[in-house]
Amino acid sequence: MNDVLIIGTGPAGYTAGIYSARYNLNTIQIGEMPGGLISEAPDVCNYPGFKSISGMELSNKMEEQVKDLGVEVVYDKVIEIRGENLDFEVETLRNEYRTKKIIFATGQERRRLGLERENEFKGKGVSYCATCDAAFYEDKIVGVVGGGDAALASALLLSDHAEKVYILYRRDKFFRPEPIRIKEIEQRDNIEPVFEVNVEQLIGEDKLKAVELDNSEKMEIDGLFIEVGSIPKSDLAEKVGIDLTEDRYIETDEERRTNIPGIYAAGDVIDSPLKQAITAAGQGAEAASTAYEELKKEEVK
Helix, strand or coil, X not given: CEEEEEEXXXXXXXXXXXXXXXXXXXEEEEECCCCXXXXXXXXXXXXXXXXXXXXXXXXXXXXXXXXXXXXXXXXXXXXXXXEECCEEEEEECCCEEEEEEEEECCCEEECCCCCCCHHHHECCCEECCHHHHHHHHCCCEEXXXXXXXXXXXXXXXXXXXXXXXXXEECCCCCCCCCHHHHHHHXXXXXXXXXXXXXXXXXXXXXXXXXXXXXXXXXXXXXXXXXXXXXXXXXXHHHHHCCCECCCCCECCCCCCECCCCXXXXXXXXXCCCCCCHHHHHHHHHHHHHXXXXXXXXXXXX
């Protein structure tokens, strides 16, 4: 029997693990990939303590700290949760666990364009992670779909490798960019923004060769990086009966309780205005603290 089981291995989950361990709670953490989405960030410049650090390196440091405190980190997928407060059964693809408390820190996943053949070309010209795949496009021509900071950061990273980078965006200007990003984009000769266009079709045989835009233009490219935002990974929470918002974020109170006793949530999967590593970490700490305080009260009873 674990005291706390944390679902998710991003900043919220790791911070919940750190706090739970320091409260001397028997803690296990289960996630599908090390670091969550932040591990794909090429450069994190707004996390205190680091002037600049890659998302993967930041994730590795968090995981190392969690493990040093004695938290067991398991890479697996949770598929079902049964039971109730103080006696939950958590089933994964490979194992089953029992726990008194659960913290959801499942984060978000990349939003897709929903195009025909998008899945077919994934890994064959279509990518959702510039950090992972930029090096495969040395001296090639690529497109980035999106107009937010994530899209601009991906374009900058890709410009270090690719011969040409097109930023394809449906609006007439970028969406709330950090001013420094715009300056950096303007200074790169091999980056060209193309506004007021949508990708309508992916073209190729065994791999992506071109895209067709909604202005009838056909653009020959070797790779397409999709950066159109993310959606909360809340399917499991919904299955358990946790209340979600219209946008499918988990609803919590200020102390990170959900509507189900014994289950808490933190990070990008919850309904909060700012989706950043620093806010996710704070919410993870709050969830662990609430779980600890409630366990103390329940032990007295």
